[in-house]
Amino acid sequence: MAEQESTREKIKASAQEVFVERGYDGARMHEIAERAGANKAMIYYYFRSKDDLFESIIRETFREMFTSIGNLWTVPFTEPIEIIPAIVRVHLQFLYDHPHIPQMLGREMHSGNPIVARVIHQVFEEIGRENLSRFGQLFSNAVKLGKIRSVDPVQTIWNILGLNLFYFFTKPVIKTMWKTQCADEKKLLQIREQAIVDLLLYGLLPRQESKKSSTAQK
Amino acid sequence: MAEQESTREKIKASAQEVFVERGYDGARMHEIAERAGANKAMIYYYFRSKDDLFESIIRETFREMFTSIGNLWTVPFTEPIEIIPAIVRVHLQFLYDHPHIPQMLGREMHSGNPIVARVIHQVFEEIGRENLSRFGQLFSNAVKLGKIRSVDPVQTIWNILGLNLFYFFTKPVIKTMWKTQCADEKKLLQIREQAIVDLLLYGLLPRQESKKSSTAQK
DNA sequence: TTGGTTTAACTAACCGGTTAGTTAAATATA
DNA sequence: TATATTTAACTAACCGGTTAGTTAAACCAA
Numbered sequence: 124m125a126e127q128e129s130t131r132e133k134i135k136a137s138a139q140e141v142f143v144e145r146g147y148d149g150a151r152m153h154e155i156a157e158r159a160g161a162n163k164a165m166i167y168y169y170f171r172s173k174d175d176l177f178e179s180i181i182r183e184t185f186r187e188m189f190t191s192i193g194n195l196w197t198v199p200f201t202e203p204i205e206i207i208p209a210i211v212r213v214h215l216q217f218l219y220d221h222p223h224i225p226q227m228l229g230r231e232m233h234s235g236n237p238i239v240a241r242v243i244h245q246v247f248e249e250i251g252r253e254n255l256s257r258f259g260q261l262f263s264n265a266v267k268l269g270k271i272r273s274v275d276p277v278q279t280i281w282n283i284l285g286l287n288l289f290y291f292f293t294k295p296v297i298k299t300m301w302k303t304q305c306a307d308e309k310k311l312l313q314i315r316e317q318a319i320v321d322l323l324l325y326g327l328l329p330r331q332e333s334k335k336s337s338t339a340q341k
Numbered sequence: 342m343a344e345q346e347s348t349r350e351k352i353k354a355s356a357q358e359v360f361v362e363r364g365y366d367g368a369r370m371h372e373i374a375e376r377a378g379a380n381k382a383m384i385y386y387y388f389r390s391k392d393d394l395f396e397s398i399i400r401e402t403f404r405e406m407f408t409s410i411g412n413l414w415t416v417p418f419t420e421p422i423e424i425i426p427a428i429v430r431v432h433l434q435f436l437y438d439h440p441h442i443p444q445m446l447g448r449e450m451h452s453g454n455p456i457v458a459r460v461i462h463q464v465f466e467e468i469g470r471e472n473l474s475r476f477g478q479l480f481s482n483a484v485k486l487g488k489i490r491s492v493d494p495v496q497t498i499w500n501i502l503g504l505n506l507f508y509f510f511t512k513p514v515i516k517t518m519w520k521t522q523c524a525d526e527k528k529l530l531q532i533r534e535q536a537i538v539d540l541l542l543y544g545l546l547p548r549q550e551s552k553k554s555s556t557a558q559k
Numbered sequence: 560t561t562g563g564t565t566t567a568a569c570t571a572a573c574c575g576g577t578t579a580g581t582t583a584a585a586t587a588t589a
Numbered sequence: 590t591a592t593a594t595t596t597a598a599c600t601a602a603c604c605g606g607t608t609a610g611t612t613a614a615a616c617c618a619a
Contacts, residue, residue: 289503
């Protein structure tokens with residue numbers, strides 16, 4: 124009983140590894156089996172086909188992603204100067220803890236694989252849509268109260284996600300271009316976090332306010 | 342003579358198409374040949390192997406990308422309120438005109454394919470490094486002159502690129518989530534451009550300045 | 560307890576089809 | 590003729606998926 128459970132889980136784990144590393148087309152069933160320490164036929168014993176296995180992996184990935192994004196908006200939207208840093212921090216930490224997600228998405232997003240398209244749609248309807256409208260509400264309220272400038276909530280979500288995801292989507296290029304700076308990734312991400320929050324709150328143009336922006340750096 | 346040139350070019354063109362659509366692993370040599378209206382053996386006549394063909398395609402893609410990013414900083418950095426909208430506009434227009442670039446990058450970036458890693462490094466040394474330090478100079482000057490707040494130039498590049506690239510990297514997901522809004526892509530990108538410029542210049546927090554920010558919307 | 564039966568988990572060998580890459584001959588061109 | 594293109598036919602390796610058969614534990618009747 125413990126053994127049968129573990130073989131299926133081992134296959135799922137190694138399948139995720141291989142699909143992340145090599146993509147759908149590059150993934151080989153015999154490599155998935157090898158890494159799981161199982162016979163190739165066992166994959167077909169637990170999953171019907173390569174497509175079936177891939178679908179279960181990618182569905183889990185999208186569930187993780189939408190859930191994490193949804194969790195960002197569960198905090199009450201009181202003071203933007205506190206909430207926005209919190210959102211950025213939670214999201215960056217999630218991406219750091221689950222590097223396979225941006226990697227998998229970046230790889231399979233443009234593949235045109237109908238499995239990917241279908242799963243995106245299903246999981247969004249299942250989890251994403253609700254979280255999204257919730258954020259729209261919270262954000263519009265903050266605008267009405269004058270806590271933030273009058274901006275489009277959808278575009279603002281895209282802005283936050285774009286700023287956060289950029290490093291993780293382009294990591295291989297970034298690491299080539301700024302080799303020395305990327306040596307200590309944990310520190311790099313701290314700097315990145317500060318820079319993102321600073322831009323989101325204050326923008327680039329100088330401010331004449333009494334409260335000096337504290338997180339600007341050089 | 343005209344014919345030999347054209348067959349080689351036809352192969353390169355169709356190879357780009359197929360590599361963009363299907364990725365390195367998904368691309369089939371016979372499909373590349375078919376689309377070029379040539380026999381499969383012609384590919385091996387002009388290019389030694391699949392790797393060789395792929396390398397020449399991806400090298401051209403990275404050259405286009407680095408050149409375009411380099412061109413963003415050639416404008417003299419005078420008034421940020423004029424320059425930053427110009428940078429964003431030129432970059433978004435380039436991405437719109439060359440959709441294969443973010444698509445190809447998104448697909449092959451995390452592949453670990455050693456060809457990709459080597460070409461990134463070579464093309465960056467060839468084109469990218471110089472453009473990069475040039476922007477650092479321009480930007481630091483603007484900070485010294487008090488035209489913009491004291492922010493890190495590298496992080497600011499990442500911010501601008503992240504904001505601009507997000508839509509193009511995540512287009513398939515975005516289109517699923519906001520179906521209706523994405524019907525007219527040209528208009529969507531205009532809204533996106535305004536939102537990016539607005540964030541870069543003014544941030545989210547309210548401003549007490551006399552000059553009201555004009556591009557805020559909704 | 561004993562010996563037979565069922566069942567889930569597993570394996571080695573195999574199959575049909577596909578793929579990157581080759582070759583040698585034919586054709587066009589100069 | 591000599592050289593540059595183009596082609597059909599081919600191969601060796603590979604890949605997703607199947608099959609026939611094994612193992613060992615659980616179950617069950619006498």
